[in-house]
Amino acid sequence: MRNILHYAFLFLTACIPSFLFSQQKECIKIDWSRHYGGTNQEIANDIQQTQDGGYIVAGFTRSVDFDVASNFGSADYWILKLDTAGQIEWEKTFGGTDFDIATSVVQTPDGGFAAAGGALSSNGQVNGSHGAEDVWVIKLDPSGNLQWQRAIGGFQNERAERIRNTSDGGFIVAGYSQSKDGDLTNNNGDFDYLMVKLNGSGNIEWQRSFGGSLADFGYDVRETSDGGFVMAGSTFSNNGDVGSNKGLYDYWLVKVDAGGSLLWEKSFGGSGEERAYSMITTADNGIAVAGSSTSSDDDLPGNNGSYDVWLMKTDAGGNLLWSKNFGGSSEDRAFSLGLTANQEFLLAGLSVSSNGDVSTNYGSKDAWLLKLDPDGNLLWEKNFGGTSEDRFYAILQTLDGGYVGAGLSASGDKDLDGNNGLQDLWVLRMGPDSLKFDLGADTSLCAGETLLLKVAQDSALYQWQDGSSNMDFTVSSPGTYWVEVNQEGCKTRDTINVNYIGDIPVQLGNDTVLCQGETLVLDTGIDGASYNWKNGTSAPTLPVQFPGTYWVEVTKDGCQFFDTIEVGFITVQLDLGKDTFLCQGQLLPLNVAQPDAAYRWQDGSTNPTYNIAESGLYWVEAGLGGCVKTDSIIVTFQTRPDTILADFAYICEDEGIWLDASQPAASYTWQDGSTNPKYKAVVPGKYSVEVTIHGCPFSDEVELRPCEECLYVPNVFSPNGDGINDLFQGFPGCEILNYRLLVFDRWGSLLFESFQPSSGWDGNFKGKKMDIGAYAFLIGFDYINNNKVKHQQRKGIVNLLR
The missing domain is CATH 2.60.40 (Immunoglobulin-like)
Incomplete structure (x- = not known):
């Protein structure tokens, strides 16, 4: 027996069509697409992500070759454990010689798995069969080994469409039933909703049937926040537990408490046929139900033709909040409803249309995936498959934000790289497209700057806001700029707002000339900026006291602005010298000549020269180029002291006499060459001294007479x-x-x-x-x-x- 895995790493880019150009579209790519099975028929009815990041798939197989190791008879439960890349870790078949189909699977808290569906077999691994088709629940360990099985039903037909873990460690099973014997206690006529509560060992805690006299099919169940359960499916009845019916089959919601007692029921639809297959509860305790509809009245907003995908949402009490239909002119159905981490809806099923809400069709039936916002508005849609029949029966968002769909495929082309038989079990893993680009955050440019926007993508087409189609765009003026990139049908848009900061005038003023000694304070006049002056200082102002070229660079809002000023200084050269002394008869000429200067002396004269012949305070004011400078000098003519030495004096024999010629700021030379201001004479006679004051010499002498001459x-x-x-x-x-x-x-x-x-x-x-x-x-x-x-x-x- 051959056990061959066929798979394809099809790094194909999927595109979400541009229905709403004002909104950023999500582009996805196929991470991998794998088909599993043998030469006969295989279908996946459910897929869940496992604790290790891989996947558990439940469906059935009718083969016993290629990927299928064994088969007990007509059709067996087929449970596959896949790793994160979709490769088979193990696969197991369960059942008997008749037709046994697994419709739902969950991973249990112990790491194992529980699957439910319907079994027509009463042999092999199916023990305790009650009649025709029974609800069959199997419990597996983490390696897929059977731990226990339960056949639940009566003499007629029952099937489970959903099994879910409950908060108490048990299970809730939803499906439909015709029996009212065996494990079942009631039937209202034809098929009824069937809800069975099992404990963790598979033992029945309670079972309930709900419906009317006609066919009622339950497909999904959820535990609610109050500990009860809500079940969704379709009803053809309008009596018994069914309060009303609007046409053929209607969506039917049944709410029970934790013990299975009916709390309320609501039917929804129009005059046509509505089939509900999947349900979720939302974060706001609402209830969303997905399936198909042919109606365009009552609870339906419209119909595009044949069967449309129909999604409705109610509050926790079953009151309709909104209703949305999607599709084209042919058959379009949803079999699975998923919820993303941000409360957006995923709808998966099939589409035959290629118009209306459906962008394209590869041929026959395609698997169809839709994503809606929390209010049910279409974000994007995409078909997958090949030219034969393909469909999704299950969809989920993975822990890393990708998507996994599971179902069947009869194709071997397009998104499939082959097919093993009639129909293969098909799993498609989708992830965010590599088509991601960013024009950047809104920005501001400086005057004269340009911004190159570049969004190079392989094999892409570009459309900028002005209609140009280059991969880059140069911004040179303010405005809103956007580009739409189309890469193999995947369109993505990004927008950037570019503002230009106006040219801020830095005005240091005109070139100027100052007078020597003045200070010019240069001020940019711009607040809230940084400053860089020629000398490296960073203050907003700069005092200038010397001639030269001065510049400043001002940075504000990331832009640099510059200005320069030439500053000259006029120097009035004027120096009368230090205050001085002259001797009698001398003359002091003052000369302050400077080209182009004008002068005014203290006596009003205007010549550049002035002769001084007598003592006094002299000043002159010089003007040049509007600059004025004043200087002054005190000139003192040195006069002879009134007294240097007396005319005569007396000297006695018993003592000398000191001759004192002291004068301020003077030097001395006596007749014998001594230089002290005082001279001691000891004999009568004539004595002389030369006293020099401020350079002017003065002579004097004294006659010393004998002391007796003072009194005879x-x-x-x-x-x-x-x-x-x-x-x-x-x-x-x-x-x-x-x-x-x-x-x-x-x-x-x-x-x-x-x-x-x-x-x-x-x-x-x-x-x-x-x-x-x-x-x-x-x-x-x-x-x-x-x-x-x-x-x-x-x-x-x-x-x-x-």
Whole structure:
């Protein structure tokens, strides 16, 4: 027996047609497409993603070759475990010699699997058959080995269409039944909805049948947030548990509590036929039901022809919220309803149409996939398959955001790379298309800049907002720019808004000239920016004190702006020099000539030169190019000091005399070459000194006379009344101060006392003439010598003659 896996890595790009050009479309590509089976017939009715990221598939096989290792009879349950790439990890068949079909599968919390469907067999692995076709539930371990099986039913026909895990660790099974014996206790006529609650070991906890006297087929069930269950399918009845019917078959929702007791039921549809095959509960506790419809009235918004895909949504109480139909003029059906992570709807089934909502058809029946937003609006649709019959019976979004559809294919071309027999079990994995590009975030450009938008894609066609078709576009003005890229039929659009920042004028001002000493503060006048000056500083202003070229670069909102200014300085050259001294008779010429300058002196004269011949404060104001500078000078003519040395002075034998020629800021040269301001003389004579003040020489001399010459005292006098030498007195040769004359006899008696040099002794004492003879005298006096007060005493003998 051959066990051959046929698969194809068809990296084909699928396109979502552009129904709504204002909305970004999702493009998908086929990651892989694999067909499984033998030379007879295989169909996948359900697929679920497993905990390891792979997949579990449930359906049936009628082959026993190629991918099918064994077969018990006509048709067997066929359970396949696939890895993430769709390769078979294991495959198992279950059943007996008759027709056994698996319709639903789940992975159980223990890592194993539970499958449900219908079994006509009553042998092989099917134990406990009740009659014709039974609901058959099997439990497998993680490797696909049978752990237990349960045949549920009565004498007539029952089939399970859905099995789901329940929150208590058990299972809820939905299908339909004709029996009211065996495991089943009730039937309202023909086929009824069948709901069976099993525990984790497959034992029946309760079972319920709902319906009317005609055929009612249950296809899907969901546990609700209140612990109860809601079941969806179709009803042809209008009695029994069915409150109403609007035409042929209607969608029928049945809500039960946790124990299976009926809470409410609602039918939906129009005057035609509606068949519900799949149901989900949404995050807002709503209920969405998918299937097909031929109606265009009542609960249906319209019909495109034959069977349309019909999706409706109700609230938790079964009240219709909205209703949407999709398709073309031929047959279009949905068999599976999925929900994405962001609450968008996936519808999978078949399409024969190639118009209306259907973009294309490869031939016969194609598998058809639709994606809707949470409000039921079509986002995109895409057909898959080949030129023969292909259809999806199951769809889901994978953990990584891709999509997996499962069903059957009789094709061996287009999206299929072959076929093993009549019909193969088919699994198609789809992922996001590589056709992704980004024009970038909305941006702002600087004046004069351009932006190159480039969206190069292999084998793509481009349409820009202006109709151009190059792979790139150069933006040079503000506006909204978009491009639609079509790569093998997949169209994707992106948009970018480009704003241009206006040219911000940086104005440092016109080139200018300043006067020396002035400061010019350069200010850009632009707030909220960064600044880069020529000298590297970054403050918004720059003080300028020197000539040169100054520039600044201002950056605001990512754009650079620039300005330059030339700054010159006018220098008025004016310097009268330092304050100075001149000697009498000298002349100081001041010359401040500078080309093109104008002058004004303190006396109003305007010549560039000025001669100074006398002491005073002199100033001049010079103007050049609007700049004015003033300078001044104090000129002092040095005059001869009023006194350098006295005309004469007295020198006594017992002491010298200091001659003082001191003058401010002067230098000295005495007659002997000494240079001190003072000179000590010890002998009478003439002394001279040259005093130089501020460069001007002045000479002077003094005569030093003997000390005796200051007061002459005679040693004889003759008081005889002849008017000659009649008095004994001192005769001053200089200015005398504090004068006192005392005369004594030889016995020391005081005969005479005088305090004025002009008052002398007349030779009498108390009116009596004194005898001729010698008398003693003592004279004390002060005198000024060389500007100093000196004291001197004289004593001696004076002779009195008559």
